[in-house]
Amino acid sequence: MKRILVWTVATIATAAIAVAGGYDSQGFEPSTFVPGLLNGQDGWVAYTDGALGMDPLVVTTPDPVIGTQAVRLEVPDVQGAMSGMDHAVDLTSVVNAGGTVTVSYDIFRQEGALQNIW
Numbered sequence: 001m002k003r004i005l006v007w008t009v010a011t012i013a014t015a016a017i018a019v020a021g022g023y024d025s026q027g028f029e030p031s032t033f034v035p036g037l038l039n040g041q042d043g044w045v046a047y048t049d050g051a052l053g054m055d056p057l058v059v060t061t062p063d064p065v066i067g068t069q070a071v072r073l074e075v076p077d078v079q080g081a082m083s084g085m086d087h088a089v090d091l092t093s094v095v096n097a098g099g100t101v102t103v104s105y106d107i108f109r110q111e112g113a114l115q116n117i118w
Contacts, residue, residue: 023089027067033058038071038085045086052081065108 038056039046046056054074064070075081
């Protein structure tokens with residue numbers, strides 16, 4: 001199995017963040033997040049391909065590279081396997097104002113493993 005740890009996924013900042021509110025997962029740390037299935041925690045929707053990938057999990061030591069918790073996305077080395085996560089953010093006011101939306105990711109891969117991240 002390949003493992004991909006996501007420390008801070010979809011940290012969203014905007015030029016008009018005071019207007020839009022934005023979203024920052026804060027590294028999936030307690031008390032907002034608890035170990036186990038990510039789906040439903042703080043508005044996250046987590047999913048797999050239904051057969052090959054593993055459900056995204058909030059995990060603790062020793063997995064996180066930074067902080068005390070991270071999200072593990074895990075798939076076998078099989079074409080089409082998927083483990084994913086989404087978080088909806090209302091950016092209507094930013095887009096209408098011609099603002100900028102920035103999405104950033106910190107992805108840590110398993111050491112020594114050949115991994116293809118899309």
